[in-house]
Amino acid sequence: SQQGEEDPQALSIQEGENATMNCSYKTSINNLQWYRQNSGRGLVHLILIRSNEREKHSGRLRVTLDTSKKSSSLLITASRAADTASYFCAISSGGSYIPTFGRGTSLIVHP
């Protein structure tokens, strides 16, 4: 199973701004998930997007998937200090349903 690569590695913004992070991968996928991790604690599932889907929303979160570019993006609108966390993409591909996690994007939202 392949690993996604998040970009940027770190992102620092002001409260109220939008935050965009990307995940690129190399070969076709079954689905892609985004998770959030607060300061060395467990991961929280945010959104799952299947390979035949292009966009999904959940509250202030918007995830897009471009299979032709082999990339996904996570947009957090009107960010809050509480959004400060690391964000990971997790990819399931091939015959494996076990997702492989990328190295993550560290987001800091300044109040």
Place this chain on the structure above:
Amino acid sequence: KAGVTQTPRYLIKTRGQQVTLSCSPISGHRSVSWYQQTPGQGLQFLFEYFSETQRNKGNFPGRFSGRQFSNSRSEMNVSTLELGDSALYLCASSLTGTGVYEQYFGPGTRLTVT
């Protein structure tokens, strides 16, 4: 519904010792996976158990082992601890056995090997 629980939350062990970590999945979830998270390697998959059987295994040495009980609770064991085993160990449970594998993570066990 109670979330995934892991015990203990923090652990300090000495090189050469062994350690057992415990994970209780969300009620009704039959799949439990274990991950090791370190700053250098990120999140790495250890193994997955489903209905008391190890169904998938990551690329870790045999010192890392696990098991699952009939109530879906799982334990992982690391024998002959090395300094490099210091990490956050995360357990995750999933309702479905295959297909769309959405995982719910516990808070982790922080293991420090001295």
